[in-house]
Amino acid sequence: xxxxxxxxxxxxxxxxxxxxxxxxxxxxxxxxxxxxxxxxxxxxxxxxxxxxxxxxxxxxxxxxxxxxxxxxxxxxxxxxxxxxxxxxxxxxxxxxxxxxxxxxxxxxxxxxxxxxxxxxxxxxxxxxx
Amino acid sequence: xxxxxxxxxxxxxxxxxxxxxxxxxxxxxxxxxxxxxxxxxxxxxxxxxxxxxxxxxxxxxxxxxxxxxxxxxxxxxxxxxxxxxxxxxxxxxxxxxxxxxxxxxxxxxxxxxxxxxxxxxxxxxxxxx
DNA sequence: GCTACGCTCTTACCGTTGTAGTAGGACGCG
DNA sequence: CGCGTCCTACTACAACGGTAAGAGCGTAGC
Numbered sequence: 496x497x498x499x500x501x502x503x504x505x506x507x508x509x510x511x512x513x514x515x516x517x518x519x520x521x522x523x524x525x526x527x528x529x530x531x532x533x534x535x536x537x538x539x540x541x542x543x544x545x546x547x548x549x550x551x552x553x554x555x556x557x558x559x560x561x562x563x564x565x566x567x568x569x570x571x572x573x574x575x576x577x578x579x580x581x582x583x584x585x586x587x588x589x590x591x592x593x594x595x596x597x598x599x600x601x602x603x604x605x606x607x608x609x610x611x612x613x614x615x616x617x618x619x620x621x622x623x624x
Numbered sequence: 625x626x627x628x629x630x631x632x633x634x635x636x637x638x639x640x641x642x643x644x645x646x647x648x649x650x651x652x653x654x655x656x657x658x659x660x661x662x663x664x665x666x667x668x669x670x671x672x673x674x675x676x677x678x679x680x681x682x683x684x685x686x687x688x689x690x691x692x693x694x695x696x697x698x699x700x701x702x703x704x705x706x707x708x709x710x711x712x713x714x715x716x717x718x719x720x721x722x723x724x725x726x727x728x729x730x731x732x733x734x735x736x737x738x739x740x741x742x743x744x745x746x747x748x749x750x751x752x753x
Numbered sequence: 754g755c756t757a758c759g760c761t762c763t764t765a766c767c768g769t770t771g772t773a774g775t776a777g778g779a780c781g782c783g
Numbered sequence: 784c785g786c787g788t789c790c791t792a793c794t795a796c797a798a799c800g801g802t803a804a805g806a807g808c809g810t811a812g813c
Binding site for chain 3: 648649650664665668672687688689690
């Protein structure tokens with residue numbers, strides 16, 4: 496399949512690769528901040544699983560350490576997440592928007608941004624039609 | 625904890641209770657539509673698990689069949705879902721909105737609804753400040 | 754009253770996720 | 784060259800979610 500499902504921790508690992516570019520396991524693990532981070536081998540296991548899922552690959556070696564890089568794009572992953580989420584709401588968009596807008600702690604700036612996006616989208620839809 | 629995490633299938637079951645009020649397992653199962661629905665005992669297992677999670681309870685019996693009713697409200701469950709989802713995006717609201725608006729297949733009506741919600745929210749925020 | 758059908762309860766199994774230990778190879782420093 | 788450190792690769796395991804089979808009991812209808 497083109498697109499594997501990623502769990503929360505897997506996503507956090509991908510996030511590091513998306514932000515930092517190719518990274519060694521040790522650096523991924525340390526990027527979790529000193530407290531409450533998972534053990535080195537935990538991160539390692541997740542990275543290996545991401546590898547079999549083809550979400551990342553071994554780019555090269557430095558010394559005996561592998562350097563991993565993302566294969567899947569951040570946008571693709573997030574689109575997948577959105578789909579997943581939508582399906583929880585029966586696939587209907589409107590209640591999701593409503594819930595997000597009401598329950599999420601939106602700042603005024605967030606609201607303004609969202610409005611702009613919606614206006615742009617509305618305009619685009621009009622043109623298409 | 626006050627609020628258990630519900631999986632997809634668990635949510636679908638709760639959905640039936642929220643829509644229909646107190647319901648027997650057989651009716652929950654049948655509400656999944658004749659094709660591709662899970663076996664009776666599968667639904668039953670999920671219902672039992674929801675019971676131990678205190679998401680629903682046995683309301684009464686009809687003959688020897690239990691009738692179950694929701695304990696958790698739909699809004700509470702969906703709020704929980706939204707939180708869960710947000711945490712996947714690092715808790716920041718804006719990118720989530722952006723992703724949803726761009727990637728979700730919004731109808732024109734959805735867009736209009738969302739805009740209205742946002743306008744109301746903006747107005748409310750102004751008044752608060 | 755007996756029988757059959759439906760419901761309950763119990764038990765089980767597999768895949769995924771998160772967690773980590775351990776054994777052994779490689780590398781670099783003194 | 785030898786020792787410690789670091790990384791790899793493998794293995795393990797528990798919780799959870801989805802799936803369901805099997806045994807047994809109650810009720811309703813004949």
